[in-house]
Amino acid sequence: xxxxxxxxxxxxxxxxxxxxxxxxxxxxxxxxxxxxxxxxxxxxxxxxxxxxxxxxxxxxxxxxxxxxxxxxxxxxxxxxxxxxxxxxxxxxxxxxxxxxxxxxxxxxxxxxxxxxxxxxxxxxxxxxxxxxxxxxxxxxxxxxxxxxxxxxxxxxxxxxxxxxxxxxxxxxxxxxxxxxxxxxxxxxxxxxxxxxxxxxxxxxxxxxxxxxxxxxxxxxxxxxxxxxxxxxxxxxxxxxxxxxxxxxxxxxxxxxxxxxxxxxxxxxxxxxxxxxxxxxxxxxxxxxxxxxxxxxxxxxxxxxxxxxxxxxxxxxxxxxxxxxxxxxxxxxxxxxxxxxxxxxxxxxxxxxxxxxxxxxxxxxxxxxxxxxxxxxxxxxxxxxxxxxxxxxxxx
Numbered sequence: 001x002x003x004x005x006x007x008x009x010x011x012x013x014x015x016x017x018x019x020x021x022x023x024x025x026x027x028x029x030x031x032x033x034x035x036x037x038x039x040x041x042x043x044x045x046x047x048x049x050x051x052x053x054x055x056x057x058x059x060x061x062x063x064x065x066x067x068x069x070x071x072x073x074x075x076x077x078x079x080x081x082x083x084x085x086x087x088x089x090x091x092x093x094x095x096x097x098x099x100x101x102x103x104x105x106x107x108x109x110x111x112x113x114x115x116x117x118x119x120x121x122x123x124x125x126x127x128x129x130x131x132x133x134x135x136x137x138x139x140x141x142x143x144x145x146x147x148x149x150x151x152x153x154x155x156x157x158x159x160x161x162x163x164x165x166x167x168x169x170x171x172x173x174x175x176x177x178x179x180x181x182x183x184x185x186x187x188x189x190x191x192x193x194x195x196x197x198x199x200x201x202x203x204x205x206x207x208x209x210x211x212x213x214x215x216x217x218x219x220x221x222x223x224x225x226x227x228x229x230x231x232x233x234x235x236x237x238x239x240x241x242x243x244x245x246x247x248x249x250x251x252x253x254x255x256x257x258x259x260x261x262x263x264x265x266x267x268x269x270x271x272x273x274x275x276x277x278x279x280x281x282x283x284x285x286x287x288x289x290x291x292x293x294x295x296x297x298x299x300x301x302x303x304x305x306x307x308x309x310x311x312x313x314x315x316x317x318x319x320x321x322x323x324x325x326x327x328x329x330x331x332x333x334x335x336x337x338x339x340x341x342x343x344x345x346x347x348x349x350x351x352x353x354x355x356x357x358x359x360x361x362x363x364x365x366x367x368x369x370x371x372x373x374x375x376x377x378x379x380x381x382x383x384x385x386x387x388x389x390x391x392x393x394x395x
Contacts, residue, residue, distance in 0.1 A: 004064045004065065006046075006062055006063075007041050007063050008039045008046065008062060009038075009062065009074065010030075010036070010037055010039060010058055010059055011058040011080050012037075012077050012078060012080070012128070013079050013128055014058035014243050015036070015037055015056065015059075016056055016241035016242050017037060017129070017238065017241055019037065019190050021050040021053060024049055024050050024053050025049060027043055027044075027045060030050060033133075034133045034135070035075055035076075035132055036074060036129075038071055038075060042068075055392075055395065056242070056244060056393070057116035057244075061080060063083055063084070065084060069081075078128070117245065117392075118244060119246050120246055120247070120249075120253070120389065122249045123248055123388070124170055126170045126173055126240065127168045128240065128241065128242075129238075129240075129241065130168075130239070131167075131237060132238055133178070133188070133190075136236035137162065137165055137237040138234055138235075139160040141158065141161075141229045141231055142231065143157070143158070144156055144229055144230065145159075147299060147300075148296050148297070148298060150292065150295040150296035153261075154215065154216040154227060155214070155215045155261070155298045156216070157213060157299075158212045158213075158226060159203050159211045160209060160212070160237075162209060163208065164208070167208065167240070169196050170200050170246055171196070171199055171200060171247040172266045172269065172391075173196055173239070173241060173242040174196065174240065174241045175193070175210070175212070175237050175240055176191025177194060177222055177225075177237060178190075178191045179221050179225050180225070189221065189222075191237075193241065194212045194214060195213070195263075195266045195393075196210050196266070197212060197264075197265035197268045197269050198272065199269050199272045200273065201276070212265070213262045213265040214226045214227055245351070245353075245393050247269075247273055247274075253284065253347050254285070254342060254347050255270060255274075255348075255349050255351065256286050256342050256350045256351070257286070257289075257351045257353075258288045258328055258351070258352045258353075258354075259287070259289055259352070259353045260289070261291060261354055262298065262354075263393075264299060264354075266351070266393075267287055267351065268299060270285070271285065271306060271311055274311075275306070275310055283310035285311045285312065286312045286314070286339075287314065288332055288335075289313065289315050289328070290316040290328040291316075291317060292318055293320050294317065300315075303315070312338075314328075327361055328358065329358075329361035329365035332365040332369065333365050336368075336372065339366075339369050340373045343373065343380065348389065349384075349388075350390050352391070353393045353394065355395065356394040358394065359394055
């Protein structure tokens, strides 16, 4: 009988195909095809370098097996297989075979990761990976509008028409945009991921179109390509991706949203969905939104038209002449009472999206606020995450 071994896998339902793990792996044990990103059991040495860089936790999957799953098997999956029945005690024995040194490595890797994400219990079932590198969707640019007045921060609202092509997407999901051309190795460029900023029924209600929020990055291959697209241009999409950073389908759910820059894209989708769903009723939403100044804050004008009964806004600026620097975590502390009240409510869902550098400050603020009401934040956060009420996507 084969000795059970522990195999590192990737959850194809949760993976958003950002390829960060593949680019991070020092021994090239992670690879992809048109459908999935997978781990080669013959190469993986359990170094754990891929764990903390994964934005969704999809990389943190393990199975104890007698015979490792092949690459071909993993490429064919649309979901992970269950733990196979190895016989009495064999799975446990295989798990115990993981020595203390490896367990320590895993614990260290997890210390920098957001943890494995779970979708809200009431969220709709998302469609995943309908369009791939080999068979992408073709969309047409319906509009390209500049959102910011800061010359150093060119952020665009891109509306894409899918025509008659079915492309079901939920708030909080992402799509991949394939830049034209080839890389330095003569291979087609991998898709770049962008969060969808429109609700499930379309940028315009009941039209088959979606919107993206894209910042032009100096030297950015895909961002410059997208920001320069003119009306009528066609581009290739993969996806949709993402099965956890989703909006609860519960009118009583409350949303605490913390974002910076283009991290506002899913928050806009959430807000539009709520506005269409509840009308003039309370949306139960509080958003902390950070930018350098009002000129560089995407959707500044449209946000002013959203009623406070639906969305309470805390717009925070770090580079306003004559004003002290303020970041989202500073405003959270200034509104400690409101945040603390939401933390005590089991109907509250937390969403954090934006630059990775914001995580530490937000975590520190949440730690202080939770402790002020006698709640250890690490424990509360883990409970919320396990209940599908704590979501982080940073890049």
